[in-house]
Amino acid sequence: MSSELSYVQPTANSPWGTYLSQVDRVVPYLGGLARWVETLKRPKRALIVDVPIEMDDGSIAHFEGYRVQHNMSRGPGKGGVRFHPDVTLEEVMALSAWMTVKTAAVNLPYGGAKGGIRVDPKKLSHKELEKVTRRYTSEIGIIIGPHTDIPAPDVNTNAQIMAWMMDTYSMNVGGTATGVVTGKPLHLGGSLGRVKATGRGVFVTGREAARRLGLDLRGARIAVQGFGNVGSVAAELFAEAGAKIVAVQDHTGTILNQNGLDLAGLVPASRTAGGAVSFKGGDVVPNEQFWDVDCDILIPAALEGQITAERAQKTKARLVLEGANGPTVPTADDILAERGVLVVPDVICNAGGVTVSYFEWVQDFSSFFWDEDEINVRLDRIMMNALNNIWDTADKHKITLRTATFAVACERILMARQERGLYP
Numbered sequence: 255m256s257s258e259l260s261y262v263q264p265t266a267n268s269p270w271g272t273y274l275s276q277v278d279r280v281v282p283y284l285g286g287l288a289r290w291v292e293t294l295k296r297p298k299r300a301l302i303v304d305v306p307i308e309m310d311d312g313s314i315a316h317f318e319g320y321r322v323q324h325n326m327s328r329g330p331g332k333g334g335v336r337f338h339p340d341v342t343l344e345e346v347m348a349l350s351a352w353m354t355v356k357t358a359a360v361n362l363p364y365g366g367a368k369g370g371i372r373v374d375p376k377k378l379s380h381k382e383l384e385k386v387t388r389r390y391t392s393e394i395g396i397i398i399g400p401h402t403d404i405p406a407p408d409v410n411t412n413a414q415i416m417a418w419m420m421d422t423y424s425m426n427v428g429g430t431a432t433g434v435v436t437g438k439p440l441h442l443g444g445s446l447g448r449v450k451a452t453g454r455g456v457f458v459t460g461r462e463a464a465r466r467l468g469l470d471l472r473g474a475r476i477a478v479q480g481f482g483n484v485g486s487v488a489a490e491l492f493a494e495a496g497a498k499i500v501a502v503q504d505h506t507g508t509i510l511n512q513n514g515l516d517l518a519g520l521v522p523a524s525r526t527a528g529g530a531v532s533f534k535g536g537d538v539v540p541n542e543q544f545w546d547v548d549c550d551i552l553i554p555a556a557l558e559g560q561i562t563a564e565r566a567q568k569t570k571a572r573l574v575l576e577g578a579n580g581p582t583v584p585t586a587d588d589i590l591a592e593r594g595v596l597v598v599p600d601v602i603c604n605a606g607g608v609t610v611s612y613f614e615w616v617q618d619f620s621s622f623f624w625d626e627d628e629i630n631v632r633l634d635r636i637m638m639n640a641l642n643n644i645w646d647t648a649d650k651h652k653i654t655l656r657t658a659t660f661a662v663a664c665e666r667i668l669m670a671r672q673e674r675g676l677y678p
Contacts, residue, residue, distance in 0.1 A: 269349070335390075361636075400434050
């Protein structure tokens, strides 16, 4: 039976095409559960909404929004909402599917979902941004909820956006529902440790991977693409462990210093309009030069599809830590494996964010909140247990960590599907 959907025609290296290729690779390791594999290739529900608002100048603008629930066999949907001018339905579908795999890989009681609006938030005023957020939330309110689908921050969204989403949903249901989103401000039911959780997960999995490779973090050279919450936090934690951040690329360009960039100055500079290249402690180089920087560890923490086959041939890294979702296309994955470059895949490497989101959701239901030390201890334990289980699977079958992660996760998802059966 064909896995193509009438509303999306995936190409080989498109987000959805990449995801489908990853699923195909795991089929030989699913045993009798392989009969259910089409479940993984078809989103459960895809909602496209119009988001009209009145702009500050009195004109009416329309934006297109999406919420995709990929699979909910193991629990309510979970996944972020991104505001970006290049958001498409296909991208959101792929991101929701990766969330299904990610939550199963770390054994959280969730399914996968994702949302987005095709908009450039930098071109909106604060009031316009609030209007877009609230109208979008009202439109997708028919399918989200604390027990059905829980959004969270993603690209260009933050705690304030989540506060508006929570308030809008709450007003529509007639009571405060803090558990409808995660990544909220602390005084609205947010969790300590959430902002740094994804970057911390990248560090924890990266530290273990480096240990297994015999790579000493002290003096290790690291290149980071994307310097938002994920990339900058991971960079700071690796620097604290003695590593040198030698290259950083953000939306403004690429900065390089083989002696190590001073993060105390770089991080604040990256938060200004001038971005990372406004920092004077390194050389600004062409963006493509980032991919053959002399480094031990490469952390792609920006958007999908960044490591192409050509770039995979160039990289000098021994270890790739996928802080972003879907940063490596399948052909590049094969090249990295052939070259002996270890890739810790996104669906385990950046799962720290959804793990602490789960902690936040649990705390909201109980109205009892943990301190940050407890959050970090719980996070580290879950990440390490998941990674060790995946590593054992990879060693057993002589497969890559990505295929092993999908094998572990897809077995859990399809076992739940099989045991629940089909209704009606």
